[in-house]
Amino acid sequence: MSEKLTVPDPFDAPVDGGGVDLLIVAGEHSGDEHAAEVLRDMKQRRPDLKVACLGGVELQAAGAQLLYDLTAVSIVGLFEVIKHYGFFKGLFQRTLDWIAQYRPKHICFVDYPGFNLRLAEELRRRGLSRKGGGAIAVSYYIGPQIWAWKAGRRFKMAKALDRLGVIFPFEVDCYKDTDLPVEFVGHPFVRQDYQPPFTYDATAPVLLLPGSRRAAVERIFPMLLSGFRQALQSKPGLSARVIYPTAAIREILEACLEHEADLRDRIELVPNEEQTMPASGVLMSSGTMSLSVAMSGIPGAITYRLHPMTYWLGRMIMQVPYLGISNLLLERPLHPEFLQGAATPEALAGAILRIESDASVVAEAREGARQLREILQPDSRASAAEWLLKEL
Structure with missing residues (x-):
């Protein structure tokens, strides 16, 4: 994220009073x-x-009053956060001020642990939440990945949260040595009404998925383009589609393509909409969409690149063998991972070209999708909505 961020104005009062x-x-x-x-x-x-x-x-469209668009300022990495420390400190204070003034009955934090866990702890410290002696109930949905790093956070979470709803079944055991009520509420991708955004089709274009964070897209999209260009040398008829979540991300993609004029007519930029898109293969970052791709049975590879110091620190404290969640769940590299310097054009191109030359790659992707759906289906029929409504 290259532009300077400014602290938002005080948030609006609740609509309709009350x-x-x-x-x-x-x-x-x-x-x-x-x-x-x-x-x-x-x-x-x-x-x-x-x-x-x-x-x-999305939350606004679902019926929530949008106080501030946090997704527009999403960044990743320790050094990137430090760069914008003043902004996030101001945003944090604005959020606390709003909560203290309007006292919502319940707060549900969703993922985003760097911001949300600090906020939960501060609510406890100030006596606003139940754990601090106040009246506000605090739930957390889609917990932080303590199974990957910072496992000690679970004890602070138990002190600040009333309960936690997790989306991977193995996460429940991660908190068994705390008194925090934890429930596996199923993964969003196995809801009965869930429409997968992708489907495998051997005749369709390749997907290039650089992610949704601005800074990450700026780093990763050029890598994907280099791999795609390399693959074109062996398969001249190849074409690609790039999925983007917002107009701001599209601007970044367009800026990158300005320097890749020879690829522009081979690549289609497509907004992230609720229609199923066919794909023959994928080159992608390791975000949430990578799991959706895996559950759609599409073969390909994962790639990622961070600030060198952020990556070095991460390797020092990460406790897992894979970056992609589908690989972690299956305990094998369903999608090979090419990280940092290993993400060469030749490696990424090879992952795409191998799909056509080795039929077992497609078969393995389909079997992996079946196994993932089985793993992520909750034993009970209780949904995340029912879990959250218990407190309301």
Whole structure:
């Protein structure tokens, strides 16, 4: 994220007067989308529910009053956060001021642990939340990845949160040595009404998925383009589609393509909409969409690049063998991972070309998709919306 961020004005008062039943705080595009689905489900059961959010346009469309678009300022990496420290400090204080003034009955944090866990702890310290002696109930949906790093956070979470709803079954055991109530509520991608955004089609273009964070897209998209260009040398008829979540991300993609004029007529930029898109293969970052791709049975590869110091620190403390969540769940590299210097054009191109030359790659992707759906299906029929409504 290259532009200077400015601290937002004080947030608006709740619409229509009266109290706020629920405040949702979701700072990523994926969290905004998942939280929006939960809110729609809740609204069907409780149409009168008054909800405000720090999130994005999806939550707003689902019926929440948007206080501030957190998804527009989503960044990743320690050094990137430090660069914008003043902004996030101001945003944090604005959020606390709003909560202290309007006292929502319940707060649900969605993912985004760097911001949300600090906010939960501060609410406890100030005596606003139940854990601090106040009246505000605090839930957390889509917990931080303590199984990957910073496992000690679970004890602070138990002190600040009333309960946690997790989307991977193995996460429940991660908290068994705390008194925090934890429930596996199923993954959003296995909901009965979930429409997968992708499907495998051997005749379709390749997908290039650089992610949804501005800084990450600026780093990763040029890598994907280099791999795609290399693959074109062996397969001249290749074409690609790039999915983008917002107009701001499209601007970044267009800026990158200005320097790749020979590729522009081979690549289509497509907004992230609710239509199923066919793909023959994929080169992608390791975000939430990578799991959606895996569950659609599409073969390909994962690539990622961070600030060198952020990556070095991450390797020092990460406790898992893979970056992609589908690889972690299956305990094998369903999608090979090419990180940092290993993400060469030749390696990425090879992942795409191998799909056509080795039929077992496609078969393995399909079997992986079946296994993932089985793993992520909850034992009970309780949904995330029902779990959250228990407190409302």
